[in-house]
Amino acid sequence: MSDTNDLQNPEGIENNSLNQDSVSPETQETKVEASQADTQDESNEVEITEESTTEIQNETTVPSNGTEDEVLNEIEEANAEDAEDEGNKERHAIKEKDYDTMSLEALAIELEKLLNNEKVQAIRSHVDKINSVFKTKFQALVDERKEEFINEGGNEIDFYYSSPVQKRYKEAYRGYRKKLNDHYQNIEKSLKDNLAKKLEIIEELKGLINVDENINTTYNHFKELQERWRNTGPIPRDKYNNAWNSYHHHVEIFYDFLHLNRDLRDLDFKHNLEKKLKIIERAEQLANETDVMRAFRELQELHKMWKEELGPVGKEHREEVWDRFKAATKVINDKRQVYFKEIDKVYEKNLERKLEIIANIVAISEQNDANTHNGWQKKIKEIESLRNDFFNAGKVPIKVNEDTWAKFKESVRTFNRKKNAFYKDLKKEQYTNLQKKLDLIKIAEDNKDSDDFDTVTPLMKKIQADWKKIGHVPRKDSDKIWKQFKTACNSYFDKLHANRNAANKENLEAFNKKNDLLNNLKSLKLEGTKEDKIQIIKDQIASWNALGRVPNDKRYIEGKFQKAVDELFSSLEVEKNEVEMIKFENRLDSINSSENSRDLDNERNFIRKKIDEVKSKINQLENNLQFFTNVDDDNPLVKDVRNNISKHEEELQLWKSKLQKIKELY
Numbered sequence: 001m002s003d004t005n006d007l008q009n010p011e012g013i014e015n016n017s018l019n020q021d022s023v024s025p026e027t028q029e030t031k032v033e034a035s036q037a038d039t040q041d042e043s044n045e046v047e048i049t050e051e052s053t054t055e056i057q058n059e060t061t062v063p064s065n066g067t068e069d070e071v072l073n074e075i076e077e078a079n080a081e082d083a084e085d086e087g088n089k090e091r092h093a094i095k096e097k098d099y100d101t102m103s104l105e106a107l108a109i110e111l112e113k114l115l116n117n118e119k120v121q122a123i124r125s126h127v128d129k130i131n132s133v134f135k136t137k138f139q140a141l142v143d144e145r146k147e148e149f150i151n152e153g154g155n156e157i158d159f160y161y162s163s164p165v166q167k168r169y170k171e172a173y174r175g176y177r178k179k180l181n182d183h184y185q186n187i188e189k190s191l192k193d194n195l196a197k198k199l200e201i202i203e204e205l206k207g208l209i210n211v212d213e214n215i216n217t218t219y220n221h222f223k224e225l226q227e228r229w230r231n232t233g234p235i236p237r238d239k240y241n242n243a244w245n246s247y248h249h250h251v252e253i254f255y256d257f258l259h260l261n262r263d264l265r266d267l268d269f270k271h272n273l274e275k276k277l278k279i280i281e282r283a284e285q286l287a288n289e290t291d292v293m294r295a296f297r298e299l300q301e302l303h304k305m306w307k308e309e310l311g312p313v314g315k316e317h318r319e320e321v322w323d324r325f326k327a328a329t330k331v332i333n334d335k336r337q338v339y340f341k342e343i344d345k346v347y348e349k350n351l352e353r354k355l356e357i358i359a360n361i362v363a364i365s366e367q368n369d370a371n372t373h374n375g376w377q378k379k380i381k382e383i384e385s386l387r388n389d390f391f392n393a394g395k396v397p398i399k400v401n402e403d404t405w406a407k408f409k410e411s412v413r414t415f416n417r418k419k420n421a422f423y424k425d426l427k428k429e430q431y432t433n434l435q436k437k438l439d440l441i442k443i444a445e446d447n448k449d450s451d452d453f454d455t456v457t458p459l460m461k462k463i464q465a466d467w468k469k470i471g472h473v474p475r476k477d478s479d480k481i482w483k484q485f486k487t488a489c490n491s492y493f494d495k496l497h498a499n500r501n502a503a504n505k506e507n508l509e510a511f512n513k514k515n516d517l518l519n520n521l522k523s524l525k526l527e528g529t530k531e532d533k534i535q536i537i538k539d540q541i542a543s544w545n546a547l548g549r550v551p552n553d554k555r556y557i558e559g560k561f562q563k564a565v566d567e568l569f570s571s572l573e574v575e576k577n578e579v580e581m582i583k584f585e586n587r588l589d590s591i592n593s594s595e596n597s598r599d600l601d602n603e604r605n606f607i608r609k610k611i612d613e614v615k616s617k618i619n620q621l622e623n624n625l626q627f628f629t630n631v632d633d634d635n636p637l638v639k640d641v642r643n644n645i646s647k648h649e650e651e652l653q654l655w656k657s658k659l660q661k662i663k664e665l666y
Contacts, residue, residue: 094114094118094122094123094126096125096126096129097110098394099129099130099133100133100391100392100394100395101391101392101394102133104134104137104138104141104163104165104166104169105165105168107130107133107134107137107169108134108165108168108169108172110130111127111130111169111172111173111176112172114126114127114130115172115175115176115179120176120179120180120183121180121183123176124180127173127176131173134169136405137391138166138169140409140412141161141163142161143409143413144412144416145159145161146159146161147413147416147417147420148416148420187234190233190234191234191235191236192236194232194233194234194235195235195236195239195243197228197232198229198232198235198243198247199243201225201228201229201232201247202243202246202247202250204221204225205222205225205247205250205251205253205254206250208221208222208225208254208257209253209254209257215258215264216264219258219264222254226251226311229247230308230309244307244308251311251312252312255268255269255311255312266314268311269311269312269313269314269317272310272311272312272313273313273314273317273321275309275310276306276310276313276321276325277321279302279305279306279310279325280321280324280325280328282298282302283299283302283325283328283329283332284328284331286298286299286328286332287328287331287332287335292332292335292336292338292339293336293339295332295335296332296333296336299329299332303329306325344397346394347394347395347396347397348396348397350393350394350395350396351396351397351400351404353389353393353394354390354393354396354404354408355404355407357386357389357390357393357408358390358404358407358408358411360386361383361386361408361411361412361415362411362414364379364382364383364386364415365411365414365415365418367379370422371422373426373472376419376422376423379415379419380419383412383415387412390408427474429471430471430472430473430474431473431474433470433471433472433473434473434474434477434481436470437467437470437473437481437485438481440463440466440467440470440485441481441484441485441488443459443463444460444463444485444488444489444492445484445488447459447460447492448488448489448491448492448495449491449492449495450492451499453496453499454598456492457496460489460492460493463489464489467485503549504551506548507548507549507550507551507554508550508551508554510547510548510549510550511550511551511554511557513547514544514547514550514557514561515557517540517543517544517547517561518557518560518561518564521540521561521564521565521568522564524536524540524568526568526571526572530572530574533572534572534574534582537565537568537569537572537582538582538586540565540568541565541582541583541586542586542589544561545586545587545589562583565583566579569582577650577653577654577657580654581654581657581658581661584658584661585661587603588600588603588661588662588665591603600662600665603662604659604662607655607658607659607662608659610655611652611655611656611659614648614651614652614655615652617648618645618648618649618652621641621644621645621648622645624641625638625641625642625645628641
């Protein structure tokens with residue numbers, strides 16, 4: 001290998017001198033301005049917008065299976081980044097969790113922990129991943145809520161959704177952006193100052209070969225400049241390689257200058273060779289490290305030491321030691337490639353699982369077997385379980401990540417559309433049911449104070465039965481309208497029961513009085529003319545009716561009274577029909593005095609019905625006589641039929657007389 005190899009050979013020298021005048025203030029500040037651009041929107045809240053999830057494959061970008069130079073370039077870039085801010089190196093010590101499987105709340109908590117416990121410049125990649133996952137998951141939640149809002153009749157322009165976890169996350173993320181911005185502002189001046197110091201060291205190196213002094217003094221000055229270079233802090237990343245190349249170039253020139261004092265030069269070359277051989281040995285040991293990524297990170301450190309802390313070796317060793325170091329680097333990188341291939345296999349398995357989950361969601365969405373609330377609730381639980389499985393399935397190859405996420409999101413949206421359509425129809429039905437129940441409430445409230453118990457009681461029982469037949473109403477109205485309905489119904493039935501209790505007390509008193517009257521009736525003596533005696537009986541009947549109703553379980557006393565009255569009339573030899581009319585007239589007097597026209601109507605309807613029944617029987621009997629046209633009148637069967645007709649005609653006349661009496665009261 002030649003002495004002037006490219007940048008991948010730190011032993012080689014590019015004729016690329018860098019002086020203070022060649023660096024403009026603008027280019028010196030390039031990195032700092034970029035950092036400010038990263039943080040200038042800190043004052044804005046985190047905007048949650050729909051975007052695909054970009055899954056970071058590992059803690060470093062997966063390298064291509066390229067040349068050794070590409071691998072060395074990757075190491076150079078990583079070291080340049082760490083050289084700008086030494087705190088960056090600590091990012092490798094912070095464990096990266098599986099953020100995809102975390103809930104929104106867990107992501108917010110994890111961000112807070114990182115912000116409170118780690119250096120802000122070391123958590124940038126972690127925060128970027130957390131932010132990507134949080135945005136994706138929260139947007140999915142927003143989309144779902146938005147679709148539900150629109151399906152319920154809302155206008156899309158009026159939709160707004162927020163949550164406590166979103167607020168918590170925004171506050172933590174704003175804190176991170178502010179802290180990061182403050183950090184870059186703090187290191188901005190330091191980076192500029194350090195760059196100026198290193199450029200000054202380079203200028204001093206240039207001047208060493210022109211100094212007329214003892215070579216040992218010059219050599220000591222050179223070693224001092226090397227120590228100052230190593231101890232000078234980080235510089236802007238975009239200036240790192242140029243500054244180092246220029247420095248290394250002038251170091252080589254100085255060593256060429258030292259040929260005048262070969263002993264000092266050879267001593268330094270020997271020292272550098274020993275150090276570089278130790279670095280090579282350590283790199284070769286790293287090939288056996290089980291943690292491939294940790295081995296690669298340490299390899300980066302070894303390259304940094306090789307480049308920044310050690311000078312050149314003798315020309316006869318340069319190509320040999322560099323090739324050996326590159327060979328050790330290749331072994332570690334090859335193991336890293338195998339590691340990434342294994343990761344890819346895991347990601348492919350994860351992809352298969354996620355596609356299977358998506359297919360299951362689609363299958364559930366296409367089923368048309370759920371037409372009840374319980375049926376849909378079962379499906380919702382199944383989908384929720386599959387959603388969790390999807391998020392817990394791990395990362396997939398980055399090339400299909402966006403497409404996989406889009407398929408998953410669309411499958412869930414399709415299910416939600418069908419679910420929301422069902423519940424939209426269900427809500428329409430519930431509002432119809434609500435109106436039906438409100439109508440029943442109005443009936444209940446309109447009649448709750450009524451005293452017409454005979455009419456209203458069946459009505460109240462009917463609307464209670466109707467209420468049970470009506471389906472569900474919106475949950476927000478359910479308790480309220482049930483309390484309204486129950487209050488109105490209870491008010492009526494409380495009044496009904498109070499009335500019945502009072503009536504029962506009166507009925508019991510009426511029974512006791514009727515029992516006394518019945519006992520007196522048994523010992524009653526009829527005196528005077530027949531008409532006087534009939535009047536006495538009528539007075540007793542009137543007194544009996546005036547006492548009112550008795551309890552249902554005491555109704556037997558009415559039969560005893562009728563029997564006693566019949567015995568009194570029998571002793572007077574009064575016609576049966578006359579007795580019936582006397583009792584009927586007393587009954588009419590009792591009904592009429594109650595001022596309940598419905599009782600009178602019911603009695604009239606009853607009599608009309610009896611008249612129709614008797615007429616029907618008479619017609620039937622007369623039809624039966626037609627079968628006996630050729631039979632003598634003294635035939636027993638004929639006589640029996642004629643007697644029945646005669647009895648029914650008398651009964652018909654009695655009912656007609658009763659009907660006439662009722663008509664006189666209208």
